[in-house]
Amino acid sequence: MSSSFLPLSEEMFQARSVSVDLNNDASLLIDIPDALCERDKVKFTVHTKTTLGTFQKPEFSVSRQHEDFIWLHDTLVETEEYAGLIIPPAPPKPDFESPREKMHKLGEGEASMTKEEYAKMKQELEAEYLAVFKKTVQVHEIFLQRLSSHPVFSKDRNFQIFLEYDQDLSVRRKNAKEMFGGFFKNMVKTADEVLISGTKEVDEFFDQEKTFLLDYFSKIKDATSKAEKMTRSHKNVADDYIHVSATLNSLSAEDSTPLKHLEKLADLFEKLRKVEGRVASDQELKLTELLRYYMRDIQAAKDLLYRRARALADYENANKALDKARLKSKDVAQAQQHQQQCLQKFDTLSESGKKELTSFKGRRVLAFRKNLIEMAELEIKHAKSNMALLQGCVELLKSN
């Protein structure tokens, strides 16, 4: 497969990666400078700076909840005009389940630990909580930034409302129809999957894309979950170092014999676990998050294919209807018009779809490249720190 791609526009051509700054177009700059966590609810402060006349003010902030982002995403999906575009994937729900569970367990095990140990574990957990928090802010931010840097989406009316409307959006959200619409959407999706795998694809480009995307999606989904497990194990090892360090400390404090090196060892393990913790979190950010994000993005690309497949089905049905009309010599003009509309829709979809998918590949390749390089560099850096710490301690022990 060739690695060249046609940019849809300058803005889209920019190096798109999970962690690269998408906020390059000065005409519309969005960021989430802070967020509040209240029990289960996270409240994001969405800050916009713009030179566009379509907005009332040049700079403003609103408070949004996760559900508001979902509403925005869903409206984009349901907009007909966007059928030929890859809709940026909706950010996942903030999930504090893991650190919360760990915090609970820690509370239960408090009695069996020293005060110091408990404090360290708590510190570790707070850091984890913070990491989850940062991640969710980032992923919500990226969603908005992908919209703002897209020539079509940035002009979307609902997007503007989302950014500007200074009241609570919940009224709009709780529309019963929309809730039902969501359910209907899911049902249709499964039908689409059957559709997409069944239809004969005449266009070679789309045929290849279809095969590729379907296969790739399942592989990347698997890779994501395996990477998650791996990262979690890494964190467990780092946590164990805390316990080892703490016990070594108690040992060296109580031991009257000249086992000075126990103290040094305790210190070493404390330093090591910080490095190991960084290894785990860097791996998570550069590898697991990367895979996770592109898994969702590929789903969005698949959705584009579904929509195109549906448009094709509509066109084929319109063709059949036209033939029937011609046979019956009834409502031919109407049928013909409908058929033309379907064809046009399908062609537009195909054309923009092609562009989107090509640039998507470019985006993906660049993102992987950036993150894999960064991960390798970080791994080397951390391994070198570890080695320096360890060798220092070995020297110290040997010289005694």
Place this chain on the structure above:
Amino acid sequence: MTGRGAADSLLPAPSFAPSVIQWRSKMAAERDTPPLGSAAAGLADFREPEDGEDLFVSTASTLESSPSSPEPASLQVEDVSANSNGPKTAEILIDDDQDDLFAEATEEVSLDSPEREPILSDGPSPAITPVTPTALISNRIEPKVIGVPSMFERSLDEVEEEAGGDLFDINISVSDPEKVGDGMNAYMAYKVTTKTSLTIFNQSEFSVKRRFSDFLGLHSKLASKYMHIGYIVPPAPEKSIVGMTKVKVGKEDLSSTEFVEKRRSALERYLMRTVKHPTLIQDPDVIQFLESSELPRAVSTQALSGAGILRMVNKAADAVNKMTIKMNESDAWFEEKQQQFENLDQQLRKLHASVEALVCHRKELSVNTASFARSAAMLGNSEDHTALSRALSQLAEVEEKIDQLHQEQAYADFYLFSELLGDYVRLITAVKGVFDQRMKTWSKWQDAQVMLQKKREAEAKLHLANKPDKLQQAKDEIKEWEGKVQQGERDFEQISKTIRKEVGRFEKERVKDFKVVIIKYLESLVHTQQQLIKYWEAFLPEAKAIA
């Protein structure tokens, strides 16, 4: 004329006296025709040099009680001259057994003072086993254990320097586990190889085949002979019904291979600790265990045998006694030390548990990394962009190598760190046991005093009642109990002295042992990091090549 031969004084000495050689051949002759008969008597004959008991008694009383007493000049000059006794200045025999993790770790032993106390047991000890001098040299069988990576071996030069010339010239390796027999009667036979220049042994290098129950038998004998007089006898590795059953049944899977390796390693450490003890290495049972080709099966070590049940009963009785004996501790040192060991016990157990958790998690990490590697390979195959596809495949390869690394590190976590802690948890139990024995000895002494008092009172009564015939008997009994009280006091003082020395030796050993093993463990961690750097540095250009 030397009393005990080369092994007694383990200080480096320039040369052997000819008398040593004479004595040695006499000992060898004696050993070939061991006395059969009552255990205690047999032992006495076996071990008694020309000079007899006197040597030991006077020796005992002149030894200082401080744990780090140097070679006492006050020792019997008639039989010992420090200069004539030692082994040749040590040549460390490099053990090139690839499976032996602890080859280097066990070279050093510091000897504070040679032991000259009697090794005669007061209590019952198992019968001397007959020795049939048939040579048994088995061909070295290819080890069937997991290849524990050779990254844990390091040069002996550093070890020698550390020890500063204070070396105990014996090295033992346990290797070549071999399954003998079938079904539930099957067992593993281990090759025990001794390399030494100590002259208490017949050769400088020799091997025998032993099974697990033989080791337990040895420990049982040593414990019954030495623990009640205050010696810290290293505990034998634990039995495992589950582990052994798997091996017997013939499960050739990873867990039974690991079990065998774990046991082999534990047996080796056990033997090395035992022979490092200056008193125990001279024990005939130890020598026989290492040297003689046949040992009768130690059936009394089976859990459900008569002896096994007796052991359990005794243990229970001891526990009850411990609760009821309230000793007036006059010596603050003992109280302090006991508390220290109690604390140390708790801390070590906790640390052991943490390290075991670490081993577990590291193994998990290895498994999960392997799983991710496979997944990344699949992803790479699916990727249609050529350069990215290649990079993903490379990533998969790197992760696969890393999973191996994690697995090796888990082995190091376990065999170096975790097992060390486990050994010391068990050792401390033995130390605590020795303190309990002192209490028992004290209690026996007190009981004797009480009895003496009773007998005196009885005699006084008889005096008043004027019964001359019974009076003589009473007087005899008083004499008997006076003797027992004296003996009790002597025993108590002796065991206290021994314990002080033993504890001192134990603490010194512990520091050295930990240091050596910890350094080795840290070096394994260093190695892992080095490899990680290597792998990621190789991967980096691949990632950069994505275009």
